[in-house]
Structure formats: C-alpha cells, structure tokens
Amino acid sequence: MHLAPRVLRRAVAGAIVALLATAVGCAPQPEEKAAPTASGSRANTCAKGGLATETPGKLTIATDEPAYEPWFKDDKPTNGEGFESAVAYAVAGQLGYGKNAVVWQSVPFNKAFAPGEKTFDFDINQVSISDERKKAVDFSSGYYDVRQAVVALKGSKAAGVTGVAGLRGLKLGAQVGTTSLDTIDDVVKPTRQAAVYAKNDQAKSALKNGQVDAIVVDLPTAFYITAAEVTDAEIVGQFENRGGAPEQFGLVLDKGSALTGCVSGAVDALRKDGTLARIEQRWLSDAVDAPVLK
Incomplete structure (x- = not known):
C-alpha cells in the first residue's frame, strides 16, 4: 500500500524530530564550574605538590642577600634555621613540597614588591603588607605581627x-x-x-x-x-600598635598569582595549628621585652 505524499512527508518529519530529541538527550552537557573557595582560589588548584609553580614540581622562594639573623642563620636560607627560613619550609611542607623540592633565589628587598612579573613563587623578606604595595603585588595572609x-x-x-x-x-x-x-x-x-x-x-x-x-x-x-x-x-x-589591624609581614607573590589563595591557606593553617607561634617562640622569643614608646 502506498502512502499519499503528504502523509509520507509527515511520517519522515516525525522520525527526524524523534531522532534529534534522542541525540540532544544523549549529548554531553557542559560541566558547571566549581565555585571559588573563600580564598579566591579553586580547591583543585591547591593539590599537594602539584601547584602551577615557576618550575613544575619545585617551589621557588626568594629573599634578599645577605640574609640576616634572626630571620635566617649563617646567611643560609637553605638550612631551615632562623624565623623566616623555618616559616618558608613550613609553608612549603603545607603545600606539599619537601625540603628537596624548594629552590632559593636571591632578590633585592625593594625589587621583591616592585611592579613587574616575578621569577619566584613567593618571596619572604620582612615585607610589610600595605595597600600601596598591593597595587603591584599579591600578599599572603600575615605570618608575623610587627613592631x-x-x-x-x-x-x-x-x-x-x-x-x-x-x-x-x-x-x-x-x-x-x-x-x-x-x-x-x-x-x-x-x-x-x-x-x-x-x-x-x-x-x-x-x-x-x-x-x-x-x-x-x-x-x-x-x-x-x-x-x-x-x-x-x-x-x-x-x-605601640596605633589601633586597628597590626602591621604584618606577608609572603609576596606576583600580582594576580594563581598561587595566592593556596599560599594564604597554608599560612592560615600554620597559624591555626600553632606552628607559627612555635617558630616565633624559638627564633624571636626576645621580642616582647622592649619598653613601649608613647
């Protein structure tokens, strides 16, 4: 039995619509983007030992030369001794980088927070966090309250x-x-x-x-x-503290660095679990004994 042309056209159109509906239903849908974490970084970018660092698999940390005590000992940032050397390795460990995966780089103090692309992942050199400096670089959470x-x-x-x-x-x-x-x-x-x-x-x-x-x-x-x-x-x-938030030293990162949230998270964790306080007690314990000028 032959179908009338009009009936045949309707049957073919219906079949095509059904096939298209099936195809659309089976097509992969775009994934929803992960919501940013509180730090502004995405959770999966802070994978232990897998950050988007200057050198894959390594963490490049900068400081000035010479490296003075009590922040460093014997002018050797690599030895893990002195307040800032100890903090640097503690942050590295929190990020999933062991001592052998840390590379040190010499960068003059003023150059660390000057405008321009950086060659380090973060710099640690008694750099106080300020709104003016934030125009050129990123800072981590503060790792030391300064007087x-x-x-x-x-x-x-x-x-x-x-x-x-x-x-x-x-x-x-x-x-x-x-x-x-x-x-x-x-x-x-x-x-x-x-x-x-x-x-x-x-x-x-x-x-x-x-x-x-x-x-x-x-x-x-x-x-x-x-x-x-x-x-x-x-x-x-x-x-004395002039009121409000205390002056703090922060780790310096490239402006807009993808690592800023991860590094701040590491510093926050070290403050929360008492690690920063223990490092400060060991290397800076005398810093509470000076009279206050008013």
Whole structure:
C-alpha cells in the first residue's frame, strides 16, 4: 500500500524530530564550574605538590642577600634555621613540597614588591603588607605581627628617650622602602629629615660612626643588632600598635598569582595549628621585652 505524499512527508518529519530529541538527550552537557573557595582560589588548584609553580614540581622562594639573623642563620636560607627560613619550609611542607623540592633565589628587598612579573613563587623578606604595595603585588595572609623599634648607642642622648616626643629633635635613620622609614615620617614626624639607606648594614654603620642619633628597625632585628652586631647599642623602645589591624609581614607573590589563595591557606593553617607561634617562640622569643614608646 502506498502512502499519499503528504502523509509520507509527515511520517519522515516525525522520525527526524524523534531522532534529534534522542541525540540532544544523549549529548554531553557542559560541566558547571566549581565555585571559588573563600580564598579566591579553586580547591583543585591547591593539590599537594602539584601547584602551577615557576618550575613544575619545585617551589621557588626568594629573599634578599645577605640574609640576616634572626630571620635566617649563617646567611643560609637553605638550612631551615632562623624565623623566616623555618616559616618558608613550613609553608612549603603545607603545600606539599619537601625540603628537596624548594629552590632559593636571591632578590633585592625593594625589587621583591616592585611592579613587574616575578621569577619566584613567593618571596619572604620582612615585607610589610600595605595597600600601596598591593597595587603591584599579591600578599599572603600575615605570618608575623610587627613592631618597629629604636636603637641607639648606650649613654647617648637618644638612649635616654622615653617617648615619641623625645625622638622628634633627633637625627634618625632607616632603610629605604621600609615601614621603619614610614614610622619615622608618619609617627615620629621629626624636625630633621631622616637619613635613608639602601641596606640596614649602612644604617648600622651610620649609627656606630655617629652620623645618626638612632635608627629604626623591626623589633627582632633590633634585638639581634644590639646582641651581636653593635654591642655598645641598646633598644630604646618599641612603638605601640596605633589601633586597628597590626602591621604584618606577608609572603609576596606576583600580582594576580594563581598561587595566592593556596599560599594564604597554608599560612592560615600554620597559624591555626600553632606552628607559627612555635617558630616565633624559638627564633624571636626576645621580642616582647622592649619598653613601649608613647
């Protein structure tokens, strides 16, 4: 029996529609993207030992040279001794990288947070987190709460100062690009322009030679200077927290780095489980003994 042309066309059209519906129903559907984690990173990008690092399978960590105590010991970041070396290896371990998978790189302090693409995965070098620096680089969560301190030669006029007001008429010095220099300019507001040095070594030499009355450095560095480098100097005092969130050192990463969330997560975990506190107690235990300058 032959079908009428109109009936035949309807039958063929119906068959095609049915086949298309079946094909669409079986076609793979696009996967929903994973929701970002609280850190801004996706969970699967923080796979232990499998981060998108500069060198696959390795974690490249930078710091300045020389590497000073108490942050590092014997100018050897690779030995795991000193506060920042210990923190760096603890972060690496949290990320799934053993000591043999860590590669160290020398990067000058100011270059670490200058604009431009970085050759390291993160830098650890007593770099304080600030909104200005965040314009050029990313920071991890803070790994150390910082206080700035004043160091002067024993028996000097500066050594007898008990408050911020007493510092204003003095010649003060600090390393360029540091919050130590910011503290002089913004907190002390001296009547004489601060002396600025490329390195803390130059500031220490200026203090020993009488070119400045006192220098400002972070508190742990102040303890090391007075204990081992300029033994005829003493800590005049530390500056109090000016309210709000404390100044913190953070690990420096490339702007927009895919690792920022993972590295912050590692730092947060080390703070939560007490690791950072234990490392601080071992290497920076003296940092609570300086009088507060008000």
